[in-house]
Amino acid sequence: MENEKRAFEQELQNARNEAKRIEQRINELKNSKAKQEEIKEQLEKQIENTRQQISICTNRIISIQNSIDALQSDIEAKNKEFDHIKELFKKRLRCMYMSGANGQLLILLGADDFADYLARTELTRCVAEYDNALLLKITKIVESINQTKSEVEKQKQEQVNLKKTLEQKQNQLNSQVSEVNQIIRNINSQTSELNAKKQEYENAIRQVEKKIEEVLQQITALKFNGTVGFLWPVPGYYIITSPFGMRVHPITGTYRMHNGIDISGSGILGKPILAAEDGQVVIASYNAGGYGNYVMINHGKDDSSNTYATLYGHMTKYIVSVGQTVKKGDVIGYVGSTGASTGPHLHFEIRVNGTPQNPMNYFNKVK
Numbered sequence: 305m306e307n308e309k310r311a312f313e314q315e316l317q318n319a320r321n322e323a324k325r326i327e328q329r330i331n332e333l334k335n336s337k338a339k340q341e342e343i344k345e346q347l348e349k350q351i352e353n354t355r356q357q358i359s360i361c362t363n364r365i366i367s368i369q370n371s372i373d374a375l376q377s378d379i380e381a382k383n384k385e386f387d388h389i390k391e392l393f394k395k396r397l398r399c400m401y402m403s404g405a406n407g408q409l410l411i412l413l414g415a416d417d418f419a420d421y422l423a424r425t426e427l428t429r430c431v432a433e434y435d436n437a438l439l440l441k442i443t444k445i446v447e448s449i450n451q452t453k454s455e456v457e458k459q460k461q462e463q464v465n466l467k468k469t470l471e472q473k474q475n476q477l478n479s480q481v482s483e484v485n486q487i488i489r490n491i492n493s494q495t496s497e498l499n500a501k502k503q504e505y506e507n508a509i510r511q512v513e514k515k516i517e518e519v520l521q522q523i524t525a526l527k528f529n530g531t532v533g534f535l536w537p538v539p540g541y542y543i544i545t546s547p548f549g550m551r552v553h554p555i556t557g558t559y560r561m562h563n564g565i566d567i568s569g570s571g572i573l574g575k576p577i578l579a580a581e582d583g584q585v586v587i588a589s590y591n592a593g594g595y596g597n598y599v600m601i602n603h604g605k606d607d608s609s610n611t612y613a614t615l616y617g618h619m620t621k622y623i624v625s626v627g628q629t630v631k632k633g634d635v636i637g638y639v640g641s642t643g644a645s646t647g648p649h650l651h652f653e654i655r656v657n658g659t660p661q662n663p664m665n666y667f668n669k670v671k
């Protein structure tokens with residue numbers, strides 16, 4: 305029976321430690337998921353921003369291309385004009401000079417006299433000069449358009465390069481988002497694994513608690529001497545820093561049942577803890593994840609076959625041993641802060657038929 309009980313205690317302690325560790329890990333994962341989601345949000349903002357820039361860039365390229373096309377048509381028109389004028393010029397030259405059989409300047413034949421000849425040659429010269437000037441002018445215009453066009457093409461190239469850079473950035477951001485999504489998926493699957501594990505441990509704790517109560521009931525051979533009610537376990541200290549019932553655990557931060565009351569007060573550290581009723585010590589042990597040094601006393605069965613037990617946690621040390629019989633008011637240990645505790649106090653439980661009850665209902669009078 306003793307070995308069995310010790311094994312249960314060990315099991316309970318391990319399960320509690322593990323449950324606490326898992327909960328911490330789950331909280332860590334929750335935090336890192338929140339961080340990753342923040343990163344993702346930032347990346348998505350950047351992607352949207354880049355997408356807008358790309359769109360602006362694309363519109364610019366289209367608009368610049370339209371300018372280039374317009375300039376190109378201008379150039380083509382001017383080139384046509386140039387060719388046309390050149391053609392007319394050639395024709396005129398042919399008319400003026402090439403009408404003779406021997407390649408002579410037969411233009412003279414139509415002249416009535418020398419003055420007329422001079423006038424004709426002067427005219428020829430003028431026509432040539434005029435056409436030349438016109439061709440030169442067109443050439444200059446084409447040159448100027450070409451220059452504008454190459455400037456605009458340079459602008460277009462700049463935009464094309466910018467667009468390429470933006471698209472690369474976009475791709476990079478997209479792959480970053482995929483990475484973050486992968487991380488979030490990993491976190492999610494780790495979290496659900498841990499939640500399943502946590503559930504297992506919580507079930508284990510419940511089972512062990514149940515087993516302890518079974519052991520308590522099996523070893524009950526005492527007659528409950530509960531006619532006058534329980535004795536307050538730390539005389540002179542009546543401050544309840546945490547009552548019985550659901551609460552946020554001061555260390556794990558989770559919302560859980562508080563199975564007892566926490567009795568505290570200035571100077572309580574090291575004060576004697578008294579057995580609340582006659583009984584037999586069934587547990588005197590250390591539990592790192594919870595009760596620290598703690599003692600459980602079995603007080604036996606009453607006439608209606610209800611079993612009573614009290615539990616005293618976080619002791620500096622206990623001075624009783626398992627199997628020892630104690631009298632109401634005997635010192636069993638001293639107030640401390642061992643186990644899951646944030647300061648010196650006595651965690652005190654009353655269990656009736658294995659179920660923790662509000663101890664405040666079991667004292668006759670509390671001064």
Ligand SMILES: [Zn+2]
Binds near residue numbers: 564565650
């Ligand atoms: Zn407590």
